[in-house]
Amino acid sequence: MLEPSERPDAIDRSARRETLAAALVATGMADRTAFARVYQMSAAKLFGVCLRICGERQAAEDVLQEVYLIVWRRAATFEPQRASPITWLATIARNRAIDWRRANDRPPPTMTEEALAPPTERADPAIAADEAMIADEEADRLRECLELLGERPRRAISTAFLDGLTYKDVAQREGVPLATMKSIVRRSLLQLKKCMHHDA
Amino acid sequence: MTPEDQVDAAELALGLLDGAERTTAVERMLADSEFAMEVAWWRDRFAALLHGYDPVEPPADLLARIALPDAKPAPEPVAVIRPRWSWFAGGAAAGAVAASLVALLTVPKAIVPPVAPAPVRPLVAVLAPTEGAQQAPVAALVDRRDGSVRLTATIVVPADRVAELWRIGGDKVPRPLGLLAPGAVAPALLKNARLPTPDEVLAVSIEPVGGSPTGQPTGAVVATGAVVDMS
Numbered sequence: 001m002l003e004p005s006e007r008p009d010a011i012d013r014s015a016r017r018e019t020l021a022a023a024l025v026a027t028g029m030a031d032r033t034a035f036a037r038v039y040q041m042s043a044a045k046l047f048g049v050c051l052r053i054c055g056e057r058q059a060a061e062d063v064l065q066e067v068y069l070i071v072w073r074r075a076a077t078f079e080p081q082r083a084s085p086i087t088w089l090a091t092i093a094r095n096r097a098i099d100w101r102r103a104n105d106r107p108p109p110t111m112t113e114e115a116l117a118p119p120t121e122r123a124d125p126a127i128a129a130d131e132a133m134i135a136d137e138e139a140d141r142l143r144e145c146l147e148l149l150g151e152r153p154r155r156a157i158s159t160a161f162l163d164g165l166t167y168k169d170v171a172q173r174e175g176v177p178l179a180t181m182k183s184i185v186r187r188s189l190l191q192l193k194k195c196m197h198h199d200a
Numbered sequence: 201m202t203p204e205d206q207v208d209a210a211e212l213a214l215g216l217l218d219g220a221e222r223t224t225a226v227e228r229m230l231a232d233s234e235f236a237m238e239v240a241w242w243r244d245r246f247a248a249l250l251h252g253y254d255p256v257e258p259p260a261d262l263l264a265r266i267a268l269p270d271a272k273p274a275p276e277p278v279a280v281i282r283p284r285w286s287w288f289a290g291g292a293a294a295g296a297v298a299a300s301l302v303a304l305l306t307v308p309k310a311i312v313p314p315v316a317p318a319p320v321r322p323l324v325a326v327l328a329p330t331e332g333a334q335q336a337p338v339a340a341l342v343d344r345r346d347g348s349v350r351l352t353a354t355i356v357v358p359a360d361r362v363a364e365l366w367r368i369g370g371d372k373v374p375r376p377l378g379l380l381a382p383g384a385v386a387p388a389l390l391k392n393a394r395l396p397t398p399d400e401v402l403a404v405s406i407e408p409v410g411g412s413p414t415g416q417p418t419g420a421v422v423a424t425g426a427v428v429d430m431s
Contacts, residue, residue, distance in 0.1 A: 032268065039266075043257075043262070044257050048256040064258055064262065072268050072269075074398060090250040138248065142245050160214050162253060166215065166218040167218075185216065186207050189207045189214075192210070193206050
């Protein structure tokens with residue numbers, strides 16, 4: 001058996017991450033070819049982010065364009081030693097998409113089937129290469145700790161993040177009073193903090 | 201930080217709050233640097249959830265629709281064009297011709313959706329110590345309303361030196377923002393009119409008393425970090 005880090009998919013993942021990081025650094029030096037490469041390696045992931053939060057295709061396309069203009073301007077501040085490139089990029093997309101929805105006063109997206117399914121039912125080994133670039137030990141730790149929460153709080157926390165939901169939105173979706181939802185989530189966040197610190 | 205405080209920070213980091221609750225939490229982040237560090241900690245942790253977004257192929261022509269601004273300084277065609285046209289069209293008309301030519305030469309701006317300004321949102325930079333610096337990581341919070349900056353910890357400075365804060369933009373030229381009072385975590389007002397933007401890096405260098413004599417960092421740079429928008 002090969003060690004996990006020696007498996008071909010792990011090597012491929014790490015190579016992709018390095019390639020993307022290098023392209024992002026070159027973009028920071030106003031290299032347009034590198035920018036196109038960053039786009040090709042990340043656009044599907046970032047469009048997935050925009051589409052899920054905006055809930056409309058046209059808006060998601062507009063936001064995605066704006067996201068890449070921000071990437072072009074901000075690439076010089078990307079520090080490859082401190083952040084994974086896809087995390088850095090996807091965070092910009094998520095923030096912009098949430099800004100768009102708040103500015104345009106749109107309702108949150110409706111619940112997706114995937115949000116309803118427990119995370120364990122997702123085909124984990126088959127995760128797309130760009131998603132896999134996010135994987136690291138700390139991320140694994142958060143997921144392990146989330147697993148320890150009850151199903152409802154786990155879903156509330158992960159959909160709040162993924163869909164950009166407020167307490168009100170989450171309570172409405174789950175069909176529970178706002179105060180109840182708050183106390184469920186707060187208790188779980190406390191549990192999460194303890195778990196994350198356990199062997200940090 | 202009590203467990204209650206930690207959960208308050210997590211709520212803000214996750215984006216669960218809205219309206220007055222959100223404003224209160226953001227205000228607290230500006231006033232309470234420990235709380236701000238806690239929010240930053242949670243934001244880094246929650247980033248792992250980005251894994252949950254499924255990729256979707258955008259339209260094939262989208263890359264071509266992104267109009268990157270010119271990397272070079274804006275061209276100045278007016279100066280070149282005016283002498284060739286002024287003899288025949290006269291002053292104001294020549295100006296108009298020149299202006300329309302400039303319009304043709306200017307790269308069209310990309311159509312972007314309007315985004316509401318949120319001035320209360322602070323800018324944050326987590327300044328990591330540079331290699332070999334005897335310095336703990338420190339977060340800098342920039343309050344865009346009054347141009348004040350707060351650090352979450354003091355910068356370690358030798359007795360006869362001061363810490364100076366710099367802003368480094370896309371041109372990589374450090375621009376002085378002001379001196380950090382020794383031992384103080386209290387906010388310092390940025391003397392430079394222009395606030396740092398999320399496109400920039402903040403850096404702290406150790407300088408002679410009174411600040412860098414040259415306008416550029418002259419001593420060791422002890423910490424740097426990118427400015428991020430705390431949404």
